[in-house]
Structures are given as C-alpha cells and as structure tokens.
Amino acid sequence: MVEELIEELYRNYLTKSYLRGYKMDGRLVIGTLCNTVPEEAIHSCGAIPSRLIGSSNTPSKIPSWVCIYAKGVFESAIRGEFDYITGIVSSTSDDTKIHLYSAMLFYLKPERHYLIQLPYQKDGDAEEFYKNEILRLCKKLTGSDLSEDKLNKSISIYNRFREFLFELDSMRGEEKPKISGVEWMKILLSSTAMLKEEINKYLLKIVEEAKDRDGVGDYRMRVHLSGNDFFNIELIETMESMGFAIVSDDFCTAGGYYPGFAGKSLDGLVRRYLSQSACNLASENSLKERIEFIESKVSSSNADGIVILRDRGCEVCGHQCPFIMEEFRDIPTIVLDVDSGVTEQYQTRLEAFIEAYGD
Amino acid sequence: MDWNPLGYKNLYRELFRKHLQRQEELLKKGNKTAWFFSFAPSELIYVFDIVPAYPEQYSAYCASRGSSLDLIDESISSGYGHFLCDYFKTTVGSIISPEKATKPLMPPPDFIVDTRALCVAHHEMSEVFARKFGIPKYTVNYPYWTEDSVRNVDELTKEAEWVDPYYVSYTVSQLKGLVRFLENVCGEGLDEERFRKVFEISEKTSKLLIEIARLMMSRPTPGSQREIADLVFLGFFVLGSEYALEFAEKAYSTIKERVKKKEGVSNEKIRLLTFGIMPWHSLALYEYCEMKGMNFPLNLYVNASLHLSDSSKPFESMVRRSLHFTNCSYDLLECILKNAKRAEIDGALLLENTGCRITSMITRPIADILNENLGVPSLILEAPQCDPRVMNIERAKTQIEAFAESLM
Numbered sequence: 001m002v003e004e005l006i007e008e009l010y011r012n013y014l015t016k017s018y019l020r021g022y023k024m025d026g027r028l029v030i031g032t033l034c035n036t037v038p039e040e041a042i043h044s045c046g047a048i049p050s051r052l053i054g055s056s057n058t059p060s061k062i063p064s065w066v067c068i069y070a071k072g073v074f075e076s077a078i079r080g081e082f083d084y085i086t087g088i089v090s091s092t093s094d095d096t097k098i099h100l101y102s103a104m105l106f107y108l109k110p111e112r113h114y115l116i117q118l119p120y121q122k123d124g125d126a127e128e129f130y131k132n133e134i135l136r137l138c139k140k141l142t143g144s145d146l147s148e149d150k151l152n153k154s155i156s157i158y159n160r161f162r163e164f165l166f167e168l169d170s171m172r173g174e175e176k177p178k179i180s181g182v183e184w185m186k187i188l189l190s191s192t193a194m195l196k197e198e199i200n201k202y203l204l205k206i207v208e209e210a211k212d213r214d215g216v217g218d219y220r221m222r223v224h225l226s227g228n229d230f231f232n233i234e235l236i237e238t239m240e241s242m243g244f245a246i247v248s249d250d251f252c253t254a255g256g257y258y259p260g261f262a263g264k265s266l267d268g269l270v271r272r273y274l275s276q277s278a279c280n281l282a283s284e285n286s287l288k289e290r291i292e293f294i295e296s297k298v299s300s301s302n303a304d305g306i307v308i309l310r311d312r313g314c315e316v317c318g319h320q321c322p323f324i325m326e327e328f329r330d331i332p333t334i335v336l337d338v339d340s341g342v343t344e345q346y347q348t349r350l351e352a353f354i355e356a357y358g359d
Numbered sequence: 360m361d362w363n364p365l366g367y368k369n370l371y372r373e374l375f376r377k378h379l380q381r382q383e384e385l386l387k388k389g390n391k392t393a394w395f396f397s398f399a400p401s402e403l404i405y406v407f408d409i410v411p412a413y414p415e416q417y418s419a420y421c422a423s424r425g426s427s428l429d430l431i432d433e434s435i436s437s438g439y440g441h442f443l444c445d446y447f448k449t450t451v452g453s454i455i456s457p458e459k460a461t462k463p464l465m466p467p468p469d470f471i472v473d474t475r476a477l478c479v480a481h482h483e484m485s486e487v488f489a490r491k492f493g494i495p496k497y498t499v500n501y502p503y504w505t506e507d508s509v510r511n512v513d514e515l516t517k518e519a520e521w522v523d524p525y526y527v528s529y530t531v532s533q534l535k536g537l538v539r540f541l542e543n544v545c546g547e548g549l550d551e552e553r554f555r556k557v558f559e560i561s562e563k564t565s566k567l568l569i570e571i572a573r574l575m576m577s578r579p580t581p582g583s584q585r586e587i588a589d590l591v592f593l594g595f596f597v598l599g600s601e602y603a604l605e606f607a608e609k610a611y612s613t614i615k616e617r618v619k620k621k622e623g624v625s626n627e628k629i630r631l632l633t634f635g636i637m638p639w640h641s642l643a644l645y646e647y648c649e650m651k652g653m654n655f656p657l658n659l660y661v662n663a664s665l666h667l668s669d670s671s672k673p674f675e676s677m678v679r680r681s682l683h684f685t686n687c688s689y690d691l692l693e694c695i696l697k698n699a700k701r702a703e704i705d706g707a708l709l710l711e712n713t714g715c716r717i718t719s720m721i722t723r724p725i726a727d728i729l730n731e732n733l734g735v736p737s738l739i740l741e742a743p744q745c746d747p748r749v750m751n752i753e754r755a756k757t758q759i760e761a762f763a764e765s766l767m
Contacts, residue, residue, distance in 0.1 A: 063711060063719045065442045092503050095479045099720035106689035106724050114507070115688065117526070120475070120482065120500040121533075129529050140507065287486050310440070315716070318440020319447075319483040323490070325438055335438070 002209045005202055006183050009190035018194035019084045022048050028112070030141065031082055033073065033090035034097045035252045036118055038273050040262060041134045042089065043196070044154040045142045049089070051192040051253070052082060053231050062103060067313040068339060069229035070100045077108055087112030087141060094315055114140045122274050131270050148265060155262045155269060161196040164203035165258040168210065173247050173301035176215025181225070181236040181246025188254040189231060219245035221358035224303035226250050226294060226324065227338070228314050235309070238343045243354055248301035250294050259293075287320055291327050298331065305332040305357055307350075312339045332357040362625050362650045365613050367586035370606050374593075377602035385410045386466060391545050394468040394488060395596070397664065398476035398686075400499070400534060400677040402599035405557045407545045412465035413596050414484065418449035422639035422745035424461040427452075431746055433459060444714045445745035447484045454491055470544050471496040472537065475503075476681035478717050497540040499533045501681040502526045505688040514659070514694045515569050516667035517682040530681075531674045557599040558670035564598055565668040567607035572662055574614045576702040579623025580630060580654035581614050584645040587661055588637045594664030628652030629766050632699055632735075634659040634725060635710025635718050640747040644755060648708075653763050657702040659684070659695060659725075660718070685717050689724045696732050704729075706766045707737040708759065712744050738762040 012018055019029050028047035032039065039049040054072025062074050076082060088110045090101035101115050114137045119126035138146040168187065171178040187206070191199050220243035225236075230251040240246060249255040262272035298306065306328055310317045325333055334353045336346050385408060386392070392410040395401060404411045421427040427445070430452025435441055437455055439448060453460035473485035473496060482498055489496040502508055504526075511520035542548055568590060575582055597603045631648075633655045638644065645655065663683040668676045684694055707729055709722040726737035738758060742750045 061723050063713070063716075065713060066716060066720070092475065092479070095716040096720075098479070098503050099716055102689040103720060103724065106692070115503060115505050117500075117502045120498050125529075125532060132525070136507070285486070287490060312441045314440070315443060315480060315483060318443040319487055321440065322438035323487075 002183070002206055002213065005206050005209075006186050006190075009199070009202055010186040013186070013190040013193040016084055016193055018198065019048065019050055022195070023084045023086070028086045028141070029084050030087045030089055030112070031085040033088065033100055034093050035257045036091045036093045036273060036276065037089050037116060038134055038137075038269055040151065040154040040158045040269055041138055041146065042141065043157070044146060044151040045138050045144065046150075047087075047141060048195055050085065052077070052085070053189065053192060053253070055081065061107065062100075065313050067096055067229065067311045067315075069231075069311070070096045070313075074100060074103060077104055086110065087114075089114050089116065089137065089141070091116040091118045093118055096315060112141050119274070127267070127270050127274060130274060131266055134266065134269065146266065151266060151269065152264050155264060157196050157200065159261045160200050161191070161203070162258045162261055164200065164207055167207050168203070169248070169255060169258075170300075171210055174215060175302075176217040177219075177245050177247055178210045178213040178215045180216065181240055181249075182233055184246070184249075185231070185233050185236055185254055188257065189233075216245065219243055221245070221305055221354050222247045222301070222303050223305045223307050224248045224250070224294070224298045224301060225307050225309060227309035228311060228316050229253050230309055230311075230338075232338065232343075235338070235343045235346065238347065239307070239350060242347070242350055243358060244307075244350070247303050248297040250290075250297055255297060256293070287323055290320060291324060294324065294328070298328070303331075305334070305353070307353075308333065308335040309338045310335050312337050362583070362646060363622065364583040364586055364624060365581065365610075365617065367582075367589075367610055367613070370609055371586075371589055374597075374602055374606045378597060378600070381600075381602075382410050382466075391469045392466045394465065394471045394485075396473055396477075396481040396484070397591070397595040398680055398683075399472055399474050400537070400680070401596050402557050402561050402668075402673070402677070403538070403541060405599040406550065406554050407541050407547070409541075409545065410466060411596065412468065414450040414465070414488070415446045416592060416596065417453070417465045418446040418745050419639040421449050421453065421461045422747075423642070425640075426459060426461040427640065427745040428748065429459040430456070442714050444480050444484070445712070445743050447480065447487075448714070449745050450484070451487060451491075454488070468492060468494055470494050472499070473497075474499040474501055474681075476501040477683075477686055478715075480716070495544065497537055499530070499537055501530055501678070501686070503686055503688070504682060504691070506690055509682065509687065509691070512682050512684070512687065512691065512694050514684060514698050515572055515662055515665060517665075517679045518667060519682060522678075522682070527675060527678050530678045534674050534677050554673065555670065558668060558673040558676070560601060560604050561599045561668040561676075562670040564593065564604045564607045565666060567604075567611045568594060568665050569667060571607070571611055571614055572665060574618050575658075576656045576698065577618045578630075578656075578703065579621065579627040580656040581617040581623060583624045583649050584633065584637075584655045584658055585642055587655075587658060588642065588645070590661050591664040594661070594666075598668065624654055625649045626652050627654050629654070629705045629763055630703055631655050632657040632659065632702065632704045632707040632729070633710070634707070635722065635742060636660060636712045636715060636744040638710065638742045638747070638750055639744055641742075641750060641752050641755070644752060644759075647756060648759060651760070651763070653759070655708075657698055657704060662698070685721060689721065692721075692724055692728050693732070695725065696728070699729060699733060699735065704733075704735055706735055706762065708762075709737050709739045710742040711739055713741055713746070713749055714743060736762075736766070
C-alpha cells in the first residue's frame with residue numbers, strides 16, 4: 001500500500017497533473033529555484049510554489065560546465081516543459097541560482113517574478129530586512145499585501161508537512177529502515193508538484209502504514225548521501241540494488257529541504273529561513289553550519305559511511321568538499337563526480353567501497 | 360604602422376613600485392594585512408592604513424608568470440571543484456603549496472573582507488581562506504540589482520535614474536558595520552579627515568578613469584587592450600591612493616593628446632567590443648588582433664571596474680560601485696547598448712571564463728542583445744582567466760581571424 005501511494009505520487013510528479021490542474025483553475029503556479037525561497041509566504045498569497053526540477057542535460061544558452069540542476073531547469077524551461085508556471089522566484093543564495101533566475105527572465109519573460117535578496121548576517125537588521133523582502137515578494141507576485149492570518153494557516157500546513165517528513169526520515173534511520181532511499185526521493189520530488197495540503201493527505205497514510213512495515217535488514221552498509229540539488233533516482237536505485245541502505249542525506253532537494261519548523265507569524269517564518277543551513281552558502285559561517293548539519297544527520301541515522309555525490313559544476317560542492325572530507329576522515333567516505341549522469345560508471349567504485357567497508 | 364600602444368607600461372611600472380613600497384613600509388610598521396576582492400570598498404584600505412593583498416590580482420600575476428597551472432592542479436587534487444573560479448583555485452593552490460607559487464607570495468592575512476558586490480564566490484573563497492588561516496572575516500552583502508530596485512544605470516559611471524533607497528540604506532548600514540569591524544581589527548577609530556581626503560582622491564581618479572574609457576571609444580581606437588586591461592587594478596583596488604591619481608592624470612593626458620591627433624593603436628579595420636575577464640596568460644592575443652587592425656574601443660569588463668566616486672556621499676558611492684551590469688539582472692542589459700552604439704562596434708569578442716558563473720552565464724545574453732538591437736554578431740571563446748590549457752591560443756587566433764573576415 002505504501003508502495004502504491006508513493007507510485008501514485010510519483011506519477012503525478014512526472015505528469016505534473018496537479019500543477020496543470022491548478023493552472024486550469026486559474027491559480028498562480030510559481031516556479032522556485034532554491035529551498036531558501038519561503039514557500040509559505042507564496043502559499044499564503046493563494047499561489048502554488050513549485051520547486052522546478054528539469055529533465056534535460058544538454059545546454060544551449062548556458063555554459064556546459066554549470067551544475068546539473070541549473071542546466072536541467074533552464075533547458076527544460078526553454079523547451080516549454082514548465083508551461084504550467086506563471087512566475088519564477090529565486091534568491092541570492094548562490095551565483096548559479098542568481099544567474100539562472102536572470103537568464104530565465106531574459107529568455108522566458110515570465111509574467112511574475114522576484115529575486116529575494118538573502119541577508120548573510122543573522123542579526124536583528126537581517127531579520128528586519130528579510131521580513132521586508134517577504135512582504136515585497138508577496139506584493140510583487142499578487143499585488144496584495146501579505147495577510148498574517150493566511151500566512152499562519154500556510155505555516156501550519158507546511159509545519160505539518162515537515163512533521164510527516166521528519167517521521168519518514170526517522171524511519172529511514174531505524175536499524176531496519178522502513179523507507180528506502182528511492183521511496184524517500186520520490187516523495188520529496190512529488191512534494192514539488194502539488195500543494196502541501198494535498199500531499200499531506202498522502203503522507204498521513206504513508207506514515208501510518210510505513211510504521212507497520214518490517215523494514216529492510218539485509219543490507220551490507222548504511223550510508224549517508226551528501227550533495228546538493230540532487231534528484232537522480234536511478235543512481236539511488238543502483239546503490240540500493242548493490243546492498244547500500246540509504247539511511248539519510250543532506251540534499252537540498254530532500255533531507256536538507258524540510259528541517260526546521262516555523263513559528264507562527266512572519267517573524268517566525270523569517271527566523272526559520274534565516275536559521276536554515278542545509279546547503280545555504282549565503283550565511284556568515286555556511287561551511288561550519290553545513291558540517292554540523294551533516295554530522296547531525298550521520299549521527300542520528302547511524303550511517304557507517306558517506307557517499308558524496310559531487311556535481312563538478314556545483315560551486316557549493318566545489319568549495320566545501322575538501323572540508324567535509326577532512327571533517328569526516330574517521331568515517332569511510334567516497335566522492336563520486338556525478339556530472340555524467342551515467343550510473344554504470346559509478347558501479348565499479350561503489351562496489352569497491354562496499355567490498356572494503358560493507359558486511 | 361603595425362602597433363602603436365599608448366605607452367602606459369612605464370606608468371604601470373611606477374604605479375606598482377609605489378604600491379609595493381607602501382606595502383613594504385606598512386608591513387615594517389606592523390600594520391594589519393588583509394585580503395580584499397574586486398568591487399570591495401577599497402578606499403577604506405587607505406583610510407585605515409591596511410596592507411592589502413588581492414587574490415585575484417595575485418592569481419593573474421601567477422597566470423602571466425606561468426605558475427597558475429600547477430596551483431590549479433594542486434587545488435583540484437586537494438578536492439576542490441574543477442569548475443570553480445580560476446582565481447580561487449590559483450590562490451588556494453598557493454596556500455597549499457607555496458613552493459609552487461610565483462614569488463613574492465601574498466602576505467598572510469590578519470583578516471579578510473568579502474562582498475557580494477559581484478559574486479557569492481567571493482564569499483565562498485573568503486570562507487575557505489579564513490578557515491585555512493584561522494582569522495576573522497567580514498562580509499558586505501550587496502543586493503543583486505533587478506528592475507525592482509534600480510532603473511537606467513549608466514554603464515560607465517554607474518549613476519542611475521533611480522535606486523531603491525531601501526536597498527541603499529541596508530547596504531550603507533553594512534558598510535558602516537565594516538567600518539566598525541576595521542576599527543576593531545586595526546585598533547584605531549575612523550579618522551574623519553582622512554576618510555574625506557581619501558574619497559576626494561577617489562573621486563578625482565574615478566573621473567579620469569571614466570574619461571579614459573570614454574576616449575577609448577574614439578575613432579580610430581587610440582589604445583591597446585594590453586594596457587587598458589590593467590586599469591581594472593586601479594578601478595578595483597587602489598582607487599583611494601595618491602599614486603592611482605598620479606597614474607590617472609598622466610594616462611588621461613596621454614590618451615587625450617592622442618585622440619586630438621587622431622592617432623590609433625593600429626591601422627584600424629574592425630572595431631570590436633570585448634567582455635570577460637582577461638585571459639591573463641595570453642594577453643598577447645589582443646596585441647595580435649590589434650596588429651591585424653582588429654581594435655577594441657570598448658571593454659565592458661574594464662568598464663565594470665569603474666564607477667563615479669562622489670566624495671560628498673562616500674557611503675552611497677561605495678554602494679554605487681555594485682551597480683555594474685554584471686551585478687544586475689539581464690533584463691537591465693540594455694544599458695550596454697549606449698556605449699556599444701557610441702563606440703560604433705562591428706562585432707564582439709566575448710570570453711567565457713570557465714568557472715566564473717558571472718561572466719560566463721551572461722555572455723550569450725550579451726551576444727543576443729547586441730545582435731537583436733544593433734545587428735552586431737559575436738564570437739564567444741572559452742577562455743579561463745588563469746588556465747591556458749583550456750584556451751588554445753592558435754585555435755583562438757584562427758577563430759578570431761575567421762570571425763573578422765566575416766565582418767569585413
């Protein structure tokens with residue numbers, strides 16, 4: 001039953017049937033480019049925030065060496081694959097996201113758009129500034145002021161969503177994981193393609209039913225996956241078929257996306273987003289915060305090893321990888337460059353890794 | 360006449376001599392050393408008597424001396440990404456393996472100042488360097504300007520018809536935070552009189568540099584990009600120094616005289632716009648083009664380094680510095696058209712600096728806007744600024760020649 005629910009969600013993700021339905025109902029679907037975008041605020045304006053994930057990897061208008069995520073989104077966008085979105089919102093979290101936003105404005109001319117200026121400091125001035133950014137975002141997208149009542153309702157919906165994900169993520173970390181890496185990634189990807197109140201209905205059932213699962217105990221090695229805007233299900237499938245149990249991750253499209261509950265009101269939302277540290281460069285001590293985040297994930301999931309899935313075009317991975325390797329030198333760690341997208345190429349190295357450190 | 364440069368070489372030599380002399384004297388006195396990046400508010404270096412070092416300039420130096428290859432390889436083999444800024448890879452390579460780096464090395468920093476006036480990469484680099492040296496850093500978070508925050512920016516002066524005062528005010532508050540940080544790390548309060556004088560120098564120098572860039576658009580093109588390219592050192596790093604002002608006065612007078620006489624750098628056949636960080640390992644490429652009559656009256660990269668400093672509004676001036684088109688959303692790119700028209704360009708040579716997301720992602724939109732608005736075609740070359748292996752110089756020459764033929 002869990003399997004069926006997840007497959008139903010994932011089919012919807014692939015077809016974008018919900019998003020297209022929202023658009024047909026006259027609702028605004030806003031494509032977002034980063035998990036630093038406060039979705040709750042967009043949601044409270046009556047719009048549907050949807051993190052864009054592309055399917056193409058053949059760049060024509062942006063350099064071939066930038067990250068897989070940016071290439072995929074941009075090329076899918078110019079091919080018209082995101083015909084259901086009315087607007088785009090990004091933030092100044094990293095250079096690629098900033099210029100991806102700019103390129104999309106330049107070539108696609110979306111009806112509505114906003115770039116959130118993310119403060120790097122985390123003091124009172126920064127909170128005030130970010131609060132105003134959210135107010136401006138809402139005004140720009142809808143022409144109306146943000147409503148605190150509506151925002152509080154949206155925050156509740158998102159917090160409920162985060163609670164479900166927290167429960168499911170915890171089940172991955174059990175001795176016999178009850179949710180596989182593929183299932184987890186499918187749920188997270190699906191969450192980009194429908195309203196959170198809709199997916200919450202599915203998640204309620206999935207959580208309840210997953211609790212009764214026996215879990216998988218015949219794995220050879222428990223690993224944490226580290227990376228950024230990762231969405232390659234095929235690679236996770238390959239790993240699981242080799243005997244890896246994917247017990248946690250810090251991807252900003254998955255394990256790094258949901259942590260942190262927002263308190264009620266705009267102040268609560270601001271504090272949640274400014275304290276988010278999963279992969280956010282735009283912070284005074286992003287490296288330290290990221291290492292601490294990975295440590296907490298590895299520790300809570302009892303991972304025996306770390307697989308760093310490094311996108312060679314990703315500036316976050318590019319700068320942080322040596323420090324992460326150094327910090328986790330006492331844990332078996334392997335770095336795979338994932339820019340080719342061909343999973344067969346990784347098998348030999350993963351086999352050697354699991355032979356060396358797995359049961 | 361094959362090639363007739365302005366002769367700025369000696370002026371640069373004198374500029375660098377005075378810069379290094381100041382550095383040496385302050386080091387002897389035990390003043391604090393700091394690393395800064397392009398677009399930082401460099402006037403404050405002179406207000407607080409800081410010994411500055413610039414990873415970007417040092418990396419360019421390593422590229423021109425040939426050591427950047429080893430340093431880039433050192434960085435990659437230490438786990439840093441392939442497709443990061445060449446300046447970062449070269450600098451981090453010089454920290455890991457100083458024996459492979461061109462001497463003199465940059466003095467080790469007591470603190471680092473980074474901004475997001477150009478890129479988040481400066482902030483990332485700063486974080487890595489600060490962690491490696493175990494030192495404090497300060498970040499000034501400038502906005503990435505969009506149509507929501509700015510209108511009609513002049514591509515040279517960076518004066519705008521309108522800038523949202525909200526963002527100016529937020530950035531000024533961070534710059535004031537930087538001043539407090541500098542007071543703290545340097546152990547001295549802000550000398551208001553000194554501050555005023557440094558900005559007066561900065562204003563005079565900035566005006567002259569802007570005039571030089573304007574005069575470069577004359578017909579025939581009066582100077583070579585081999586000498587104009589280094590103006591970025593003044594624009595980015597030493598704008599508040601007296602030796603920069605001396606340089607600018609002489610350089611302006613030289614180019615003005617040449618324009619008056621209608622002398623060009625070569626027998627001009629084609630006028631090209633260029634953009635992208637200069638490939639410091641292969642600057643001779645510009646000389647090669649110019650000797651063949653392909654001149655560059657407009658260098659948008661150099662222009663990005665310039666801004667009109669206003670000593671009556673020093674903090675606002677430091678904000679204005681960030682209003683270059685590479686820090687504005689692409690829907691504001693039309694600001695480049697005015698000077699492209701004025702320079703009467705026939706084509707554009709755009710450099711995609713591998714690893715630099717800022718210059719590389721904007722090259723195709725620049726090519727498209729020039730083509731759509733002026734019917735001007737572009738040639739895009741992959742040209743990392745410090746790694747000559749990716750840019751085969753002979754292939755580049757062939758491509759440029761073929762492009763030039765298509766324009767004639």
